[in-house]
Amino acid sequence: MRISKLLQMVPAALALTLSAPALAGDGAGPEVPKAIKGEECVEPTSDMRRNHMEYLKHHRDEALREGIRTKQYSLKQCLECHVAPEGDPQAPQDSSEHFCMACHEYAGVTIDCFQCHATQPKETASFHPLVTPGMKAIKDQAGRSGELLNQFAESHASKTRTGAIQ
Amino acid sequence: MSEDTNLKRREFIGNGAKLAAGLTIAPGVVVYGLSEASVPDRPAEEPASSERRWGMLVDSNKCATGCDKCVTACGEENGWDDSEPNSSPEQKAQWIRKVELRHKGTGKSHSLPMMCQHCENPPCVDVCPTNASMKRADGIVLVDRHRCIGCRYCMMACPYKARSFIHETLTDQEPHMPRGKGTVESCTMCVHRVDEGREPACVEECPEQAILFGDLNDPDSAIAQALTRYDSTAVREDLGLNPGVRYRGI
Numbered sequence A: 001m002r003i004s005k006l007l008q009m010v011p012a013a014l015a016l017t018l019s020a021p022a023l024a025g026d027g028a029g030p031e032v033p034k035a036i037k038g039e040e041c042v043e044p045t046s047d048m049r050r051n052h053m054e055y056l057k058h059h060r061d062e063a064l065r066e067g068i069r070t071k072q073y074s075l076k077q078c079l080e081c082h083v084a085p086e087g088d089p090q091a092p093q094d095s096s097e098h099f100c101m102a103c104h105e106y107a108g109v110t111i112d113c114f115q116c117h118a119t120q121p122k123e124t125a126s127f128h129p130l131v132t133p134g135m136k137a138i139k140d141q142a143g144r145s146g147e148l149l150n151q152f153a154e155s156h157a158s159k160t161r162t163g164a165i166q
Numbered sequence B: 001m002s003e004d005t006n007l008k009r010r011e012f013i014g015n016g017a018k019l020a021a022g023l024t025i026a027p028g029v030v031v032y033g034l035s036e037a038s039v040p041d042r043p044a045e046e047p048a049s050s051e052r053r054w055g056m057l058v059d060s061n062k063c064a065t066g067c068d069k070c071v072t073a074c075g076e077e078n079g080w081d082d083s084e085p086n087s088s089p090e091q092k093a094q095w096i097r098k099v100e101l102r103h104k105g106t107g108k109s110h111s112l113p114m115m116c117q118h119c120e121n122p123p124c125v126d127v128c129p130t131n132a133s134m135k136r137a138d139g140i141v142l143v144d145r146h147r148c149i150g151c152r153y154c155m156m157a158c159p160y161k162a163r164s165f166i167h168e169t170l171t172d173q174e175p176h177m178p179r180g181k182g183t184v185e186s187c188t189m190c191v192h193r194v195d196e197g198r199e200p201a202c203v204e205e206c207p208e209q210a211i212l213f214g215d216l217n218d219p220d221s222a223i224a225q226a227l228t229r230y231d232s233t234a235v236r237e238d239l240g241l242n243p244g245v246r247y248r249g250i
Helices: A002-028 A045-066 A075-082 A099-107 A133-142 A145-162 B009-020 B069-078 B123-127 B153-157 B201-205 B222-229
Strands: B023-026 B029-031 B054-059 B096-102 B109-115 B133-135 B141-143 B211-215 B245-248
Touching: A045 A075, A075 A099, B054 B222, B069 B096, B069 B109, B069 B201, B123 B133, B123 B153, B201 B211, B211 B222
Parallel strands: B054 B245
Antiparallel strands: B023 B029, B054 B211, B096 B109, B133 B141
């Protein structure tokens, strides 16, 4: 009788201990900035929270040593979605506004990634359709890609009017 | 495009890719990239293969004395041009440098760019205690900074003095080229561009087109054809390292 009563109490006690950290985490967790692009990550959020370091570590060796350039687990690609480029109004002003660092600081994790890796994407990322080597000079003149687009639209329109381009 | 009725298949595909790379702003208005669209030689999920061996042929006859466009292009592309403000010129990173050669007897002088020669048998890889110094399957010699402990043994081993050590804490690295204090680095043959199907920055920026880049293993490539047609030399051929970078006219 006494034993069965004790046994009845075990699940209740377990539930209490399990829920305690979850309750504490609700209000006091790190303020992690929302991603600036995309609706969902390359894996479910719970999986990414637990295993992102494994994915990154696996990918870095494949990318550097073998030349496998997939984007799914690339650190550069993390930043493309999670951190705004320099000069952008959403760009992080200090480490607490940086997606990776906000959480690492909270968790007390010291990582070396950003001693070498860029902390922000560049506006002129190479996959951008506007950025080709020959356009660099024009881009420097135009300053911003929006103006650049307008310039192109204008020049194209004027050429079409004069019949230079068929 | 229209005047050449004998378009080769490769050129035709290239033109198609150029069209595909065009950007539509508004209906009927399309902007095309100014330079040739780059087509990677393999899908992203495929590793580099030893069927290729990337190499360069530098024509020292074309290379102009006093011109250092390749050096500045490399520095800007990879972010080492002004990254260490507190270091002396001897300490600063130098992935590529211009060298003047003068024949003592005749007085004839040559100019040429000198960088990592991407050896087939690289001494830097032999001596590395952590396997950080490595040769990729397609012949590009790299430093895996995840493993580099900064011992600089490879710098001692390299007969071309091609490697540099970073002495200062760096910020604002290029996203495609991570660099950091306490590691060794050298010319990567712009591996990030090569994997995208583009040419290295020095090749692209040379105003004299003195550097030819391509696959040494492909007999149809421009570089392989040039190598069969012209005399070329490897620097310190006596060491038997079989560099991927060869020179004409020295």
